[in-house]
Amino acid sequence: GAGVSQSPSNKVTEKGKDVELRCDPISGHTALYWYRQSLGQGLEFLIYFQGNSAPDKSGLPSDRFSAERTGGSVSTLTIQRTQQEDSAVYLCASSFRLNTEAFFGQGTRLTVV
Amino acid sequence: SQELEQSPQSLIVQEGKNLTINCTSSKTLYGLYWYKQKYGEGLIFLMMLQKGGEEKSHEKITAKLDEKKQQSSLHITASQPSHAGIYLCGADPWYGGATNKLIFGTGTLLAVQP
Numbered sequence: 574g575a576g577v578s579q580s581p582s583n584k585v586t587e588k589g590k591d592v593e594l595r596c597d598p599i600s601g602h603t604a605l606y607w608y609r610q611s612l613g614q615g616l617e618f619l620i621y622f623q624g625n626s627a628p629d630k631s632g633l634p635s636d637r638f639s640a641e642r643t644g645g646s647v648s649t650l651t652i653q654r655t656q657q658e659d660s661a662v663y664l665c666a667s668s669f670r671l672n673t674e675a676f677f678g679q680g681t682r683l684t685v686v
Numbered sequence: 687s688q689e690l691e692q693s694p695q696s697l698i699v700q701e702g703k704n705l706t707i708n709c710t711s712s713k714t715l716y717g718l719y720w721y722k723q724k725y726g727e728g729l730i731f732l733m734m735l736q737k738g739g740e741e742k743s744h745e746k747i748t749a750k751l752d753e754k755k756q757q758s759s760l761h762i763t764a765s766q767p768s769h770a771g772i773y774l775c776g777a778d779p780w781y782g783g784a785t786n787k788l789i790f791g792t793g794t795l796l797a798v799q800p
Contacts, residue, residue: 577728606788616774616790664728666788674719675788677729 575599577678579665585684586655594650594681598667605648606668606675607640611661622648655685690777692791699765700799707760707794709775718758719776719788720749729774732760762796770798 578597586592598605607619618632622642633639637655642648652659662682666675691710699705709718720732733742735751735758742749746763762769772793 608790615792616776618789666729674731674734676731677721679728 577665577667577676579663579678579681581681582679583682583684585686588657588685589654591651591653592655592683594652594663594665594683596648596650596665596667596678598646598648598665599676600646601669602667602676603645603670604668604673604675605642606666607648607650608664608666609634609661610664610680616664619650652683655683657685659683660685690775690789690791692773692775692794694794695792696795696797698797698799701766702764705762705765705796707773707775707796709758709760709777709791711756711777713756715751715755716778718749718751718755719778720758720760721774721776721790723772723774723793724770765796765798767798767800770796772796 577599580595584592603624605622609617609619620627620630620632620640624645625642637653640648640650650663660683662680664677664680666677668675689712693708697705718735721729722732723729732747733744733749735742735749738753738755740751748761749758751758758775760773772795774790774793776788776790778788
């Protein structure tokens with residue numbers, strides 16, 4: 574596609590439910606990043622992928638968070654047993670390779686009620 | 687840990703005025719990125735700086751990275767309402783090698799009054 578696509582754009586879920594957030598990067602981009610943006614806070618780095626591999630998962634807030642990437646393309650961020658503090662905008666970005674400019678998707682606004 | 691401080695936190699200028707946003711790091715940066723964010727539109731990439739003393743311009747926006755690679759400024763000339771939004775600096779921290787973790791400042795909210 575022309576840009577990074579994220580789905581859904583908005584998600585409201587009940588506390589305790591699992592959610593999956595999807596990111597379709599720009600075709601040919603090998604690096605993929607996940608960020609979280611909470612109200613009043615900056616962008617928080619969660620995880621990045623180089624190909625299908627995630628060398629550094631230390632940014633994930635808890636073991637309820639996991640992410641995978643398949644075929645060097647689509648990535649899914651899964652949050653299990655959602656909590657209210659998980660409410661945020663989750664942003665995905667991709668770049669041609671590491672350390673080049675990253676292009677962001679529109680984000681998924683997650684609201685846990 | 688690497689932190690990026692942006693100043694000012696918010697800025698209101700009259701249309702046509704020039705303005706500068708600053709981004710300061712406590713450590714040397716491997717790369718410095720500027721993004722603009724408008725509500726509901728995600729982040730828009732503006733410019734990337736990697737070399738000390740580097741300066742880049744696009745239309746009426748100029749970004750500079752100092753020689754020590756610890757401070758960057760974003761300058762907008764003759765501001766227009768279309769420049770309004772949140773400006774974010776992002777950096778790849780350098781600890782002897784790129785970490786590939788882009789971290790961001792808290793942003794500068796810019797409003798341009800017609």
